[in-house]
Amino acid sequence: MNHVTKAQPHGVPAGSGALFFIQIFATLGFAVLYSTLVLYATKRLGFSNAEATTMMGVFGAFNYGLHLFGGYLGGRFLSNRNLFVLGMVLQVAGCWVLSGQSADGLYWGLAMFLTGSGLNVTCINMMLTQRFAPEDNRRESAFLWNYAGMNLGFFIGFTGAGYFQLTEHYQALFLFATVGNVLAIIISLLRWKILADINTPLLQASKSQFRLRMLIGLAILVLLVPLIRIMLTHADFTGSFVIVLGIAVFLLLCLTTLRHRPREEQRRMAAYLILAIGSLVFWMLYQLAPMGLMLFVEHNINLNVYGIHVAPQWVQNINTLVIVIGGPLLAMGFRNLRERGWRIDIPLQFASSLFCIGLGMLVLPLGIMLSGGDGMVAFKWIVISYLFQSIGELLISPIGYAMIGKLAPARYQGVMMGCWMMVTGVASVLAGYVSGWMPDNSGSTPLLTNPGYSHIFSLLGWGAAAIGLLMLCLIPLLRKLIQQAPVRP
Structure with a gap:
């Protein structure tokens, strides 16, 4: 199957296009649940705000934490292709259970959905990265396109969720979420042979070992659902568990x-750890x-824009639109600059990203300083912030x-992909702690909370800029670590 890595110089390997559309529809269901969970729990099931937001934190921690295990399970037991489809089936079942609108169904539905979404995201990335040789620079463009596809799925999911939330028709909303999951399954089945794994430890197993590993993998999937169901009821433990697991x-x-x-x-792996x-x-x-940023938007940003009241959750679509439009443009821009001799590589891009997120934080204190007499910050400042962040x-x-x-040796690619994605789970827990530093908006006014927000955003912005400067200083070392390895055939 090595022929899939030998596409024409200006083409894309077989399967890349299918994975773009699979990414769109696979993300749609997650976007619906991600944007609906808190509202559904509070408005329909009677959860308190604190209980609902704690559950949302657990949802994010489990979703990203399972990415690590997904790379291992897909590469060594079930294959990335099989695990992805089985995960999508679990997501469909989870949404169907959630549509029953009961508290017990919420926990079981989330357990099934999280088992599927947490494991199969790594599989998509592994299926895509395997279609390119290590020295193939088209990999970066393919991932930028795929990332744009993922955010297009978010945009569709957020838009649909907003429509159904207006009438609180949650049963129809969860059934709508299954549409994307089912379409992702259908495309995967239609392109089944092309999406096969190319270089994973599972392919080196004998037929008897292959069958045994498949059975073990299926048993793990079945056991994960009740295990996550139990852990969902211990939300306080989950955050600490994710951080400890991340450190380990x-x-x-x-x-x-x-x-x-x-x-x-070894040098390339060291560069991976620094990054x-x-x-x-x-x-x-x-x-x-x-x-915390959403609370700032809800209470301290003037959401009346040209006579239209913008819902706080719709602000996130600024990010989605920038990714969808900017992803392909950035891929083309990088290619043109490199053809002109510019050295745009991984270390430089990482350092630049930290400066961008720092600027995204630092524009907010400026907006607060220029706020009106009532303390409300103009909408344009949150737009500028999201542009930099995006x-x-x-x-x-x-x-x-x-x-x-x-950077990853072939035998560690699945695990290192999962570890990379698990970083976001650890970061989600840490972001929850940082949000706790921000002012309490209940019973207060923007004039009273603005100084506290300005202080926190300034600390975060300058902190990110400092880390970005450190990464900038490490660029020569990182380039040396990355480039000393010879090109593998």
Whole structure:
């Protein structure tokens, strides 16, 4: 099956186009649940705001935390293709259970949905990265396009969720979420042969070992659902568990890197670890969007724009639109600049992303300083903030996925892809802690809370800029670590 990596120089390997559309529809269901969970729990099931937001934190932590295990399970037991489709089936079942609109159904539905969404996201990225040789620069463009597809799915999901939430018709909303999941399954089945794994440890197993691993993988899926169902009821424990697990995985990767040979691959793994620390800072600030930053938008931003009242959750579509439009444009722009001799590589892009997220935070104190007499901040400032944050996301997220194929040895690609995605889960928990530093809006006014917000945003912005400067200083070292390895055939 090695022929899939030998596409024409200006073409794309077989399966890349299918994965773009699969990404759109697979994301739609997640977007619906992500944007609806808190409202559904409070308005229909009678949860308090605190209970609902805590559950939302657990939802994010589990979703990103399972990405790590997804890379291992797909590469060694079920295959990335099989695990992806089985995960989508679990998401369909989870949404159907959620549509029953009961508290018990909420926990079981979330357990099934999280098992599916948490495991299969890594599978999409692994299926895509395998279609390119390590030295193939088209991988970056493919991941930028795929990232745009993911955000297009978010846009469709957020828009549909907003429509159904106006009437609180949650049963129809959850059934709408299954449409995207089903379409992703159909496309996967139609392109089944082309999406097969190319280079994973599972392919080296004998027929008897293959069958045994498949059975073990299926048993793991079945057991994960009730396990997550139990852990969902212990939300306070979950955040601490994700952070401890993240630290343990990072230390294990450090130990693996120290022992790994050949030296050239070891150097690339070391570069991966340095970049992972920088990405943690970025994602911690980025994950404030549905937490502390959303509260700031709801209470301190003037949401009346040209006579139209903008719902706080719709503000997130600024990010979605920038990604959808900017992803392909950035891919073309990078290609043109490189053809002209510019050196735009992974270390430079990561450092730039930290400066962008820092600017996204620092414009908010400026907006607060220029606020009106009532303390309400003009809508344009949150738009500018999201623009900077979104550009930063484009520089680090799809680039981060694409670099796994460049930096990770073949036998560690699945695990290192999962670890990379797990960073976002740890960052979500840390973002929750940072949100706790922000002012309490209940019974207060923008004039009273603005100074507190301005102080926190300034600290975060300048902190990100400082880490970005450090990454900038490390660029020569990172380039040396990344480029010393010879090109593999």
